[in-house]
Amino acid sequence: MFQQAIALIFIAIFIWRLFQQKKHKQIGNNEFILWLSFWSLGALAIIFIRFLDQVLVSVGFSGSGINFLLYLAVISLFYFVFKLRLKLSKLEKNLTDLVREITLK
Amino acid sequence: MKIICVIPAWNEAKHIVRVIDKVKPLVNDVIVVDDHSTDNTSELAKNAGAFVLRHPINRGQGASLQTGSDQALKMGADIIVHFDADDQFAATEIPEVIAPLLKQEADVVFGSRFLGKKSNLPFSKKYLILPLGRLINHLLGAHTSDPQSGFRAYTKEVAHSFRIENNEMAHCSEILIKLSQGKWRIKEVPITVTYHEYGQKFSGGLRILKDLFIQKIRQ
Numbered sequence: 001m002f003q004q005a006i007a008l009i010f011i012a013i014f015i016w017r018l019f020q021q022k023k024h025k026q027i028g029n030n031e032f033i034l035w036l037s038f039w040s041l042g043a044l045a046i047i048f049i050r051f052l053d054q055v056l057v058s059v060g061f062s063g064s065g066i067n068f069l070l071y072l073a074v075i076s077l078f079y080f081v082f083k084l085r086l087k088l089s090k091l092e093k094n095l096t097d098l099v100r101e102i103t104l105k
Numbered sequence: 106m107k108i109i110c111v112i113p114a115w116n117e118a119k120h121i122v123r124v125i126d127k128v129k130p131l132v133n134d135v136i137v138v139d140d141h142s143t144d145n146t147s148e149l150a151k152n153a154g155a156f157v158l159r160h161p162i163n164r165g166q167g168a169s170l171q172t173g174s175d176q177a178l179k180m181g182a183d184i185i186v187h188f189d190a191d192d193q194f195a196a197t198e199i200p201e202v203i204a205p206l207l208k209q210e211a212d213v214v215f216g217s218r219f220l221g222k223k224s225n226l227p228f229s230k231k232y233l234i235l236p237l238g239r240l241i242n243h244l245l246g247a248h249t250s251d252p253q254s255g256f257r258a259y260t261k262e263v264a265h266s267f268r269i270e271n272n273e274m275a276h277c278s279e280i281l282i283k284l285s286q287g288k289w290r291i292k293e294v295p296i297t298v299t300y301h302e303y304g305q306k307f308s309g310g311l312r313i314l315k316d317l318f319i320q321k322i323r324q
Binding site: 030085086089092093095096099100102103104 | 138158159160161162164165168171172175176179270272319321
């Protein structure tokens with residue numbers, strides 16, 4: 001219960017940051033929806049962790065919480081890699097705009 | 106009507122003079138965007154009579170096309186033609202590609218390798234890569250017969266209406282998809298392509314898919 005509360009607090013902080021980024025137009029609509037869905041699903045998974053354990057057991061996985069945390073860790077790594085890709089893509093775009101401005105002077 | 110041809114070029118010293126010589130008599134101006142070549146593409150293009158822009162670092166074909174199109178608009182273009190520097194397109198077909206624009210029957214014209222004229226397309230490209238590309242474009246809202254044609258022309262109004270954001274090869278699909286979603290009248294014209302080398306491989310197609318996905322998320 002305590003661990004669930006801590007995880008939910010972290011997710012709430014991430015979602016608050018997301019809304020801040022949207023407010024300051026640092027991210028687009030699609031990106032906002034993508035991350036909001038991601039964190040909301042994460043929060044739901046934590047809230048219904050016992051149910052999730054039962055589901056995992058029923059499909060043949062071990063029901064222990066530590067396994068679930070490992071799955072979460074892998075998902076988080078995917079998240080960070082994907083976020084880096086998006087950031088890189090934005091940097092590339094800015095670089096091209098700058099190159100174009102210099103070229104057209 | 107002022108017609109300007111934009112030719113993106115990267116290390117095209119071997120072909121660029123021949124291409125400019127063929128294109129120049131058919132248009133009012135030729136803009137070559139040298140994407141930071143390591144050979145003497147810029148000098149050769151300048152000597153052949155093209156207006157030459159050079160990117161200070163390499164940014165890709167899509168980026169070069171947008172730079173060239175911006176310059177064309179600055180020079181007062183009414184019609185912008187995109188043409189490749191590798192001598193694979195037939196310059197003699199430029200009048201056919203721009204004809205629907207001059208007759209005001211279309212706002213955008215895409216050259217197509219699949220409308221009758223014979224191109225020496227490699228087998229895997231014709232029966233695997235391009236049909237897959239067509240399917241993906243179709244799912245994304247572009248319904249043209251050629252999913253990756255680099256030979257196209259459009260009016261200045263169209264040029265003002267959109268920006269090419271994909272620096273690499275995904276720009277072909279990006280242009281098709283963006284213009285298909287707009288209010289523009291689109292026409293396809295048969296073109297001939299002579300392949301000197303294979304060009305884009307299957308791995309390139311996967312990269313295009315990834316770039317389109319990243320761009321969609323970034324929007």
